[in-house]
Structure formats: C-alpha cells, structure tokens
Amino acid sequence: EAGVVQSPRYKIIEKKQPVAFWCNPISGHNTLYWYLQNLGQGPELLIRYENEEAVDDSQLPKDRFSAERLKGVDSTLKIQPAELGDSAVYLCASSLEGYNSPLHFGNGTRLTVT
Amino acid sequence: DQQVKQNSPSLSVQEGRISILNCDYTNSMFDYFLWYKKYPAEGPTFLISISSIKDKNEDGRFTVFLNKSAKHLSLHIVPSQPGDSAVYFCAAYRNSGSRLTFGEGTQLTVNP
Numbered sequence: 283e284a285g286v287v288q289s290p291r292y293k294i295i296e297k298k299q300p301v302a303f304w305c306n307p308i309s310g311h312n313t314l315y316w317y318l319q320n321l322g323q324g325p326e327l328l329i330r331y332e333n334e335e336a337v338d339d340s341q342l343p344k345d346r347f348s349a350e351r352l353k354g355v356d357s358t359l360k361i362q363p364a365e366l367g368d369s370a371v372y373l374c375a376s377s378l379e380g381y382n383s384p385l386h387f388g389n390g391t392r393l394t395v396t
Numbered sequence: 397d398q399q400v401k402q403n404s405p406s407l408s409v410q411e412g413r414i415s416i417l418n419c420d421y422t423n424s425m426f427d428y429f430l431w432y433k434k435y436p437a438e439g440p441t442f443l444i445s446i447s448s449i450k451d452k453n454e455d456g457r458f459t460v461f462l463n464k465s466a467k468h469l470s471l472h473i474v475p476s477q478p479g480d481s482a483v484y485f486c487a488a489y490r491n492s493g494s495r496l497t498f499g500e501g502t503q504l505t506v507n508p
Contacts, residue, residue: 286439322405322500322501323500323501324400324485324487324498324499324500324501325440325485325498326498327495327496330495338495373439373440375439381428381489381495381496382491384430384442384445385440385442385496386441386442387439387440387441388439389437389438389439390438390439
C-alpha cells in the first residue's frame with residue numbers, strides 16, 4: 283500500500299510570510315494527525331481528525347495555525363504569519379481508527395523560518 | 397509536564413550484542429505503550445506495542461518489557477544489527493480519549 287504522502291519536503295520562508303503543508307493519508311484511514319517535531323524532541327500533536335471532524339485541536343495555536351480535512355481525505359495545515367519559532371518538522375500521520383491501530387507517518391516537511 | 401521520558405539521548409552497542417532502550421512514565425492511567433523507530437529524513441515507523449495488562453511482548457529480535465510498579469518500560473533488541481541504528485521513541489496513551497504522548501527519543505548506534 284502507498285504510504286502517507288506529504289509535500290513539500292522542505293520549505294524556507296521569511297518570518298511573517300504564510301506557508302501551507304499538504305498531506306495525503308493512506309487510503310481507508312479514517313484518522314489523520316498533524317504533529318510538530320522540534321530538534322531533539324518527540325512528536326507533539328497539533329490536531330487529530332476523525333474523518334472530516336477535528337476531535338482534538340487543543341494544542342493547535344489557533345491565532346496563527348489552521349487546518350482542514352475536506353471530504354475526510356487530504357488535509358492541509360497552514361501557518362499565517364510564520365514566526366522564527368515555527369521552524370521545525372511537521373509530520374502528518376494516519377491510522378485506520380484512532381490510536382488503537384498503529385500510526386503511519388509521512389516523511390514530514392522541514393520548515394525553516396528566517 | 398513530560399509524562400513520558402527517555403533519559404538517555406544516545407546509546408552505542410556492538411553488532412551482535414543486546415541493545416536496551418529505556419523509558420519512564422508518570423501517568424499510571426496509560427493503557428498502551430508503543431515503540432517507534434525513526435531513520436533520518438523519514439517519519440517514525442511503528443515497531444512494537446504492549447498493553448498495560450501484560451508485562452512482555454516479543455516480535456522477532458524485539459522484546460518490550462513493562463514494569464507497571466516502577467512505571468518503566470524497556471525495548472530489548474537482540475542481536476543488534478547496524479541497520480537498527482536509528483532514533484527510538486517510546487509513546488503511551490489511555491483508551492479514554494487521551495492523545496499519544498511521545499518521549500524525547502534515544503539515538504541508537506550499532507557499530508559493525
């Protein structure tokens with residue numbers, strides 16, 4: 283089966299600019315996650331979707347971050363405006379049904395804000 | 397509040413020997429514990445898991461041990477191979493709607 287696909291792989295932007303990341307989960311996976319990974323740290327959840335519904339977005343900084351999962355398949359994560367501290371790897375993952383099935387991660391987008 | 401901690405940032409072992417990666421947690425309500433492996437420039441991949449009702453789970457060269465009284469789990473890899481060199485994350489969650497919480501990761505290097 284095809285894995286979780288993320289694009290772009292790398293993105294360099296200046297602070298205050300907008301940026302968007304795209305994720306295509308594994309076909310049939312109802313749950314989609316966006317994680318943030320800082321250097322030397324484990325992934326931290328930003329938002330979790332069950333189909334098209336965001337069921338856990340308590341860690342998403344809503345003043346500048348937004349996400350959507352239209353039709354319960356692909357998802358986009360947007361930052362506007364980006365800050366220097368947003369430099370990190372943004373990981374998308376999907377699973378068949380919540381945490382009871384293993385999460386499959388994409389290769390991530392490495393964001394550098396200058 | 398770091399509920400899952402991996403206190404060793406790195407571990408180096410010789411090929412063929414045993415690798416033991418450790419993880420401590422503070423939340424006694426966790427129901428499941430998992431290990432993920434991550435190669436550079438790739439996302440983490442699921443390795444092995446264990447339910448809180450068990451104390452051991454084995455899959456080939458990988459065994460996870462859970463000590464609930466000590467709130468400690470460990471991953472044993474035997475024999476270790478150079479291809480096992482990666483960052484290993486432990487993670488845990490509760491069934492009742494909590495999120496999957498990851499540790500900081502341990503870089504394992506297996507020397508030929």
